[in-house]
Amino acid sequence: MNADTPAIRITDLTVRYGRKTAVDGASLTVPRGSVYALLGRNGAGKSSLVRCTLGQMKPTNGRAEIFGSDVWAQRATLMDRVGVVSEEADAPPEMTVHDIATFSSQLYSRWNQSDVDARLRRFGLDGRSRFGALSKGQKKQVMLAMTLGMSPELLILDDPTLGLDVVAKKSLFEEVISELADRGITVFITTHDLGPVEAIADRVGVLKDGRIVLDEEVETLKARFRRIRFGTQPMALANASLVAATVRQWGSSGTEAVVTNYDDVAFERFRSSANLTTADVTPMSLEEIFIAVAGEHEGAQS
């Protein structure tokens, strides 16, 4: 296998449930060693895409590959290298944490029990606890500990912060994921928690109504998105070749726009062509960009 082969490659993937299209021709690539955050609102198709990526569901069209192999055909083999934390904690409720570890240890070729024990201790989890009796956050922690115990090359986290308290969330992002990323392990994460992701993700994708509407390096993304407030009509943006993702107007001449292709030269051209004396330009957080791209406001214009 070529070292340049991406950890994940999704090509033109479509998932339909009857007449409803959950994922519509999605394509994305996750390079090895990177942290990729897939963002999307509820119902955007993230879970369907993740299930196809894990080989748990056959896409209606298209293909998902992990380490260059078709994941639908090679799932059992590939899963020895892929750690998964599902959106819903899915271990049988009757199993104790210790049972889950014992069971998992028999399935994986690179199981590290001491790593699991250490992680469980750090999470403050008792190995004798029944999985069904744990809180949502504790279940996630158990699954995370197990996932790390199998020494994955690729970690797929489907909304891992769901149910976690603030401390646990911070620990997940700052300790676990960062540590894994530092060790060169590829991380593919879907989440609503955009704040921490911004700090760790190399690349983000935004899924909206089943389509990938954005797939880019975080730095590049943040560089080209700006919020601009100015006191004239929004047409002026088009005259300066600035593309607005969202535009809001108030009064007769107040405008706020999120520009998706900001650069200083274009902005100067815009300011001079519109004879603006005041125009505020503010950088945007990933969360703001996400809201602009995936939010309800559809007033994009160029």
Next chain:
Amino acid sequence: MTTLFSIASRELREKKFVFGGALIVALLPLFAALMPASSRWGRPAVITLLGSILATGFALALATVLGSSTIGRDLTDNRLSFYFSKPLSPAALWFGKALASLITIFVCLGITIAIPATLAYTSARELLPEDVGAIVLFVSIGAVALFALSHTFSSMLRSRTALIVVDVLLLVGTVYALVLLLGPILGAGAMKLTTRIASGFAIAFVVLLLVAPVWQLSRGRTDRRRSHFELSKFVWAGVVALLLVTGAVVFWAVNVSPNDLAQPYASALSAGDWLAVSGDAKNRADLRPFFFANRNSGQFVRLLNPMVVNASRNGRFVAWSEAELGRKAAFSVKVRELDGGRTIDTGVYANTALSVLGLSDDGSRLAIFNRDSLTVHDLQRRALLASVRLPLGSGGYNDHLYFVTPDLIRIFDLERGNQLTVYELDVPRRAVTVTGKKELAPGVHVSWMSEDGSRLMLSDWRSRSGTILADARTLQTIADLGVIGIDAHVLSDGTVAAIKREAGTPHLRVVNLRGEVLRDYALSGDGAYIDAEVAPGKLVVAWAKRGDKRSWTMQTVDVASGKTIHSITGLHPTNLLGFRGTDPRMPAIDARPRVAESADGVFTWNALTGEKKKLF
């Protein structure tokens, strides 16, 4: 394999509480036996019987519950992703879970049987049948089948899709197809064969259901609807394959030929080249087909389950009744012209097995004597010509009838085994007349009737009563021959041949109509009988030593000189049980090669040339 056992052991740990449940169930009979009311039946008996019922019920209920939840619950609770996110195959997942469930069921069955059986050991030995092991095996197989069925139905129901309607329709279609496929052998009365094929289908179906989840999980994975779709696809495709195999097996079974008979039995029809042949078919359990086979061309007509069979005296037409499955009546009557004809449904039906059939020589009229009624049918016009009630008629197995002319039928009715009554039915007038009646001594039967039907011979098979030549219409005595022996036949020269045993040796004795002995030739063996006169004065007799089948010998005797013209050892004239011509008239001379049988099959033996030829 390791993953399979990992899953199995995990599942077993999860289900260990069930063993506690089994222990409680096993002890329930003991508690029941402690109740005062149980002393009425005896406490050990209560423990044994209640224990048997509870053990069976618990095992079957457990199989149903585990079958419905083994994969189904994980699927509906979205927990299958736990397994599918791990490096294990669908086969390991299913067989691991199934293995654990089956171990649970069998261990629980063992607990619920062993404890009551130990507590009431003596009673269990007395009350339970000797083949209790077979019953336990049957319950175990039933539990496996229930487990597989339960999983299948559960997966289908849990998907909550309209596909379940298709499944129900396909299930109904499968049952219907199976009944249609098994119809021919069921109609042939081959219950063992039907049971074997149906059991084979059922076992293969259960195996299919046990394997199907591998496909279901492999293709459907965590998707509940797709899981149902893939399971249905696999199961119904498998069922179609099973139905095709079943159809092929049934096709093979019913397409049996006389050469497929393990030990064929045959009888020549009263004239012509056709034989009636039957016997157990090889490798087909209890299928016992019946054939009309042509001794020269090898052609044959196969009847799978004829109840009563008869042929016209000229051997051209045959009639039989057969069971009708799912039709308006239980039995129907079919007729066929043997040379090049096709089977005709006469449109005659009955709800009871018909007893005696008769066909006119031109095959146009059919007479049925059943119980006390006699009906005559015109087969070309499909019309009932006459239906009359016979005053003393019994329509039993020992009765005979034949068409004297197409408009006149003569019936010989043997009432209570000794009252022989002759009736004649005038068909156009629909009038029945009793033309003769005679009380017969025990053991006396009609041993011969002339070709023209005018005379018959009454002789005693025990050779105690005298032999009488009588008028076949009135039963008036023509000649009382005295005690001349058994199996009396009138020869073409008017003398009478019979077998008389003297000093332990059978003799061929020829007498005149006054009973005076004309010739007496000692035969060999311990017993003998007359087969036929194959040329004027040339009589075929058969004899054998008692208890030695291989000693059977057929020999052609020149009646005038007593010399043996030809003989053959190891063959004896055939006697096809279940086939008898109801037309008792015998040809005066039957020059056809004799149909004979041995352990090696059915042969023809030319009694005039000594030529032997194997038929089947």
